[in-house]
């Protein structure tokens with residue numbers, strides 16, 4: 001399939017971009033089971049990575065490893081050159097899960113303010129976004145819904161609150177584990193566009209796990225493909241599509257080519 005020749009499956013990095021996260025031969029074990037086996041990758045600062053792979057290949061485990069939720073059995077993981085624990089304490093990264101996990105008795109605004117409030121109560125000096133919590137809600141398209149309780153918001157709106165909350169401490173790295181997986185297609189499309197806008201506006205590095213090949217191609221500058229049993233890095237595919245992405249991009253031949261290419265690799269992971 002000659003068209004695929006234009007696709008660049010490579011781990012080579014041109015020049016020397018700054019590194020947001022670095023995994024060197026990192027393995028994760030659960031008892032005798034190896035979930036991730038000697039994974040090495042440098043995540044370029046400012047880039048948008050999507051992570052694809054068959055069920056159980058270790059996508060969530062990789063994010064949990066990077067975010068210091070679980071330890072490496074061997075190898076090294078660093079965030080902006082720091083050990084993951086140090087980066088976590090310094091709020092260098094934030095996590096957005098599939099479930100927005102908002103406090104139901106707090107309004108949208110109060111949920112966004114929560115990390116700052118916790119920091120104040122504990123006497124920790126946290127980095128603070130140059131946008132106020134109200135401005136962050138506006139950034140995610142929730143202007144006017146600041147006082148709504150989570151029960152008064154749709155699933156997509158709740159996820160947007162979770163994203164605003166994740167941005168409140170100005171993270172340099174945003175870890176997203178299927179944040180739109182439970183949403184309907186139209187809401188997901190809308191949030192995909194909004195997320196790209198946020199990414200451009202904030203310059204945050206994103207690691208985004210998804211099960212959807214179109215979502216991975218649409219959002220990603222790079223798609224990281226993992227393979228299973230054990231979880232290993234299979235390939236990194238550069239997505240050379242225009243930076244200003246619109247939903248119509250999905251109807252183009254280039255987009256279809258990338259999707260078909262990734263589907264083919266996925267079948268053999």
Ligand SMILES: Nc1ncnc2c1ncn2[C@@H]1O[C@H](COP(=O)(O)OP(=O)(O)OP(=O)(O)O)[C@@H](O)[C@H]1O
Pocket residue numbers: 030033035053054055056057058059060061062
């Ligand atoms: N706490 C745990 N204890 C034991 N095994 C675990 C634990 N967490 C994950 N695993 C195993 O590690 C492997 C990777 O799990 P992980 O959730 O990272 O996969 P995934 O690629 O995110 O899967 P999915 O696409 O289905 O969400 C799986 O085989 C899973 O059963």
